[in-house]
Amino acid sequence: xxxxxxxxxxxxxxxxxxxxxxxxxxxxxxxxEILIEGWVRTKRDSKAFSFIEVNDGSCLxxxxxxxxxxxxxxxxxxxxxxxGASISIRGKMVESQGKGQKWEIQALxxxxxxxxxxxxxxxxxxxxxxxxxxxxxxxxxSNLFGAVFRVRSRMAYSIHRFFQEQGFVxxxxxxxxxxDCEGAGEMFRVVTTDGEEIRLGDEEFFGKPSYLTVSGQLxxxxxxxxxxxxxxxxxxxxxxxxxTSRHASEFWMIEPEIAFCDLSADxxxxxxxxxxxxxxxLESCLEDLTFFDKFIDKGLISRLESVRDRSxxxxxxxxxxxxxxxxxxxxxxxxxxxxxxxxxxERYLTETHFNCPTTVFDYPKEIKPFYMxxxxxxxxxxxxxxxxxGIGEIVGGSQREERLDVLRAxxxxxxxxxADYSWYVDLRRYGSVPHAGFGLGFERxxxxxxxxxNIRDVIPFPRTPGSAEF
RNA sequence: UCCUCUGUAGCUCAGCGGUAGAGCGGGUGGCUGUUAACCACUAGGUCGUUGGUUCGAACCCAACCGGAGGAGCCA
Numbered sequence: 001x002x003x004x005x006x007x008x009x010x011x012x013x014x015x016x017x018x019x020x021x022x023x024x025x026x027x028x029x030x031x032x033e034i035l036i037e038g039w040v041r042t043k044r045d046s047k048a049f050s051f052i053e054v055n056d057g058s059c060l061x062x063x064x065x066x067x068x069x070x071x072x073x074x075x076x077x078x079x080x081x082x083x084g085a086s087i088s089i090r091g092k093m094v095e096s097q098g099k100g101q102k103w104e105i106q107a108l109x110x111x112x113x114x115x116x117x118x119x120x121x122x123x124x125x126x127x128x129x130x131x132x133x134x135x136x137x138x139x140x141x142s143n144l145f146g147a148v149f150r151v152r153s154r155m156a157y158s159i160h161r162f163f164q165e166q167g168f169v170x171x172x173x174x175x176x177x178x179x180d181c182e183g184a185g186e187m188f189r190v191v192t193t194d195g196e197e198i199r200l201g202d203e204e205f206f207g208k209p210s211y212l213t214v215s216g217q218l219x220x221x222x223x224x225x226x227x228x229x230x231x232x233x234x235x236x237x238x239x240x241x242x243x244t245s246r247h248a249s250e251f252w253m254i255e256p257e258i259a260f261c262d263l264s265a266d267x268x269x270x271x272x273x274x275x276x277x278x279x280x281x282l283e284s285c286l287e288d289l290t291f292f293d294k295f296i297d298k299g300l301i302s303r304l305e306s307v308r309d310r311s312x313x314x315x316x317x318x319x320x321x322x323x324x325x326x327x328x329x330x331x332x333x334x335x336x337x338x339x340x341x342x343x344x345x346e347r348y349l350t351e352t353h354f355n356c357p358t359t360v361f362d363y364p365k366e367i368k369p370f371y372m373x374x375x376x377x378x379x380x381x382x383x384x385x386x387x388x389x390g391i392g393e394i395v396g397g398s399q400r401e402e403r404l405d406v407l408r409a410x411x412x413x414x415x416x417x418x419a420d421y422s423w424y425v426d427l428r429r430y431g432s433v434p435h436a437g438f439g440l441g442f443e444r445x446x447x448x449x450x451x452x453x454n455i456r457d458v459i460p461f462p463r464t465p466g467s468a469e470f
Numbered sequence: 471u472c473c474u475c476u477g478u479a480g481c482u483c484a485g486c487g488g489u490a491g492a493g494c495g496g497g498u499g500g501c502u503g504u505u506a507a508c509c510a511c512u513a514g515g516u517c518g519u520u521g522g523u524u525c526g527a528a529c530c531c532a533a534c535c536g537g538a539g540g541a542g543c544c545a
Contacts, residue, residue, distance in 0.1 A: 042505080042507095044502090044504050046501070049503080049504090050504095051507090066503080066504090097503055098505070099505085118495085118497075121480065121481070122481095123481065127481065128481085128482075128538095131481070131482090133537095240543060242542085242543065243540090244540075244542090244543095246544085247544070251545070253545065342541090343541075392545095393544075393545065394545075396544080443545080455545095
């Protein structure tokens with residue numbers, strides 16, 4: 001037996017110490033003796049025994065422990081247990097006599113590891129999302145947030161698996177950057193301090209102004225022009241003063257970059273990736289998704305199934321404008337060629353007209369950044385946005401301008417100083433190739449997969465304007 | 471940055487000019503193979519802050535502070 005292949009972390013832990021509740025509940029036969037450790041979700045006492053609901057975060061379900069009043073230490077270790085306390089239970093797993101669960105633990109010993117004081121804020125009943133955000137250090141102990149962060153972990157793994165299976169190389173693009181403008185929004189400045197004094201100018205740590213990255217794309221392109229297919233997956237930062245449920249100042253982004261690739265293949269990849277991730281969530285996180293479907297977003301699972309099974313729609317920006325203008329719909333903002341699609345327009349396309357994820361491509365040149373490839377019509381660029389119902393834009397990508405002269409002209413048109421991008425221009429001077437890529441907002445993917453409506457509730461410790469708690 | 475809504479017990483909320491309420495959670499006791507358990511008792515609040523109107527303000531008005539939703543920008 002190959003120890004690496006056949007012994008995951010879970011079974012190593014199993015041998016050494018506790019059994020995760022996830023494994024316990026999957027058992028198909030009773031177990032004579034087992035060690036369970038976790039946190040008390042609720043306890044119901046009677047004269048002769050107590051029922052303790054234990055959760056260890058390994059899955060959504062709790063494990064019911066029956067502790068007889070005759071147990072050694074019952075008065076010290078069982079009676080004082082309140083919601084939130086941590087405990088260690090040795091016992092035997094037997095078929096439950098009650099309804100509601102297949103297995104339960106008949107405790108042989110119970111040890112309270114840490115009591116929870118009486119003001120433990122999490123209860124069994126409904127809390128508002130706003131309150132839970134204010135206790136971000138404790139909210140992972142709730143059903144909802146436990147589920148969200150298990151799905152987050154799985155989706156991160158699944159993203160790596162997708163790209164690795166496709167032969168992509170994972171590249172760590174820098175988090176601190178000195179490119180003074182990447183065209184993707186307001187940036188956070190990186191400075192050093194001496195007490196209160198901020199060091200600028202000659203004292204600047206890097207010798208010039210530096211910032212937190214807003215995108216790893218440009219650096220990613222340099223690696224694609226060497227390793228062919230690469231992806232990045234890391235944190236990005238935007239200092240935009242946005243107050244919406246879809247924006248955070250710190251968020252994670254996945255940015256593949258593919259050499260020898262055009263926009264059409266780029267769109268194929270984005271759609272295949274979405275389907276792969278949704279299919280994996282449905283397969284690997286079904287218990288958690290079922291919980292979201294029931295309590296957060298009714299219809300979530302059938303919507304995800306249709307994303308997995310049905311093909312996406314694809315329309316050019318020009319066609320999309322025609323569809324919107326012909327819709328007879330009363331929009332707050334008029335639909336006009338040459339303007340960005342508004343949220344309401346995107347919603348109409350994905351939620352009413354097509355009722356499925358939709359990729360819009362070939363946008364007018366004027367509303368897109370300098371690095372996007374100019375199409376033969378001279379008016380549009382090879383850009384694409386993948387829009388999904390309920391969220392809007394989840395993926396934004398393009399074929400990059402690989403022609404040196406056209407790129408230079410575009411940079412001039414955007415008032416960019418070529419000297420700041422000499423390394424980027426070099427890619428077009430030495431063995432330039434057609435290439436394309438896109439960015440996927442990881443939190444937006446999670447909102448889509450979980451049905452959670454606010455980006456602050458799919459990232460462990462959200463950073464938004466005016467708020468960087470914890 | 472703009473527009474809208476909101477702030478009462480630890481939590482979720484009711485009260486909307488006349489002596490601060492409920493449910494949950496906490497504590498105490500009881501009862502039951504219980505499972506958002508149940509029953510009884512109990513503790514817990516300068517009604518976001520400041521100012522104003524009024525005989526009287528949680529309630530009406532203003533400003534400020536916090537929270538949320540939407541727009542723009544984007545991922």
